[in-house]
Amino acid sequence: MAINLEKGQRINLEKSNGTKLQNICVGVNWGAIEKKGIFGGITKVPVDLDASCAVYDASKNNIDTVSFRKLRSNDQAIKHSGDDLTGDMSGDDGLDNEVITLDFTKLSPSANYVAFFINSFRGQDFKDIPFASIRIYEGLPTRVTEVFAKYDIAHDKSFEGAVSMVLGVFYKRNEEWKFSAIGTPTRDRKLEETVITIQQNHL
Incomplete structure (x- = not known):
């Protein structure tokens, strides 16, 4: 049973059978904006959301960032599926538009925080996007084994007026990885600004 994430929630990376998650996917699914035309018709406006991931060491220094500009981390533990420039143009197909995979066993020993965010x-x-959801799951980008947690951002009024948000942070404690749900919009306009915002406020 997937957890509906709430802001400030901290969760252990345990599957329903009690074993620890080692490989996770963070998938983002969103739709194109619908606008009424002059003559009553509806036009679809493409939406380009960017899912990204920033890695920080124990001193909170940013040591790597994975995004549409760089699809793999230096240690090869994190992989990005590639840039989706439009969102679902024909309604929700139930599939993630962008997926970032993370293998905790391959992460650099210096990695202490792995933060996920959207710009x-x-x-x-965000308020104009008809649907936008994030889910953390075990499996592959093409095959979901078990959904671990999910978060709906399109229907959260706190995101109105925002164009960037911090999903959450995986953090290491006593050599075990846990997850802190942030779910907070930011004033950032660019990916690089969000990396700094996380560094200053969310680690």
Whole structure:
């Protein structure tokens, strides 16, 4: 049973059978904006959301960032599926538009925090996007084994007026990885700004 993430929630990376998650996927699914035309028709406006991941050491220094600009981490533990520039143009197909995979066993020993965040590349307001959800699951980008947690951002009024948000942070404690759900919009306009915001406020 997937957990519906709430802000500030901290969870252990345990599957339903009690074993620890070692490989996870963070998938983001969103739709194109619908606008009414002059003559009553509906036009679809592409939405370019960017899922990214920033890695920090124990001193909170940013040591790596994975995004549409760099699809693999230096240690090869984190992989990005590639840039989706439009979102679902024909309604929700139930599939993730962008997926970032993380293998905890391959992470650099210096990695202490792994933060996930989203930026609206064209500055489109989250409130105008018909649906946008994030889920953390075990499996592959093409095959979901078990959904671990999920978060709906399109229907959260706190995201109105925002174009960037911090999903959450995986953090290491006593050599075990846990997850802290942040779920907070930011004032950032660019990916690089969000990396700094996380560093200053969310680790």
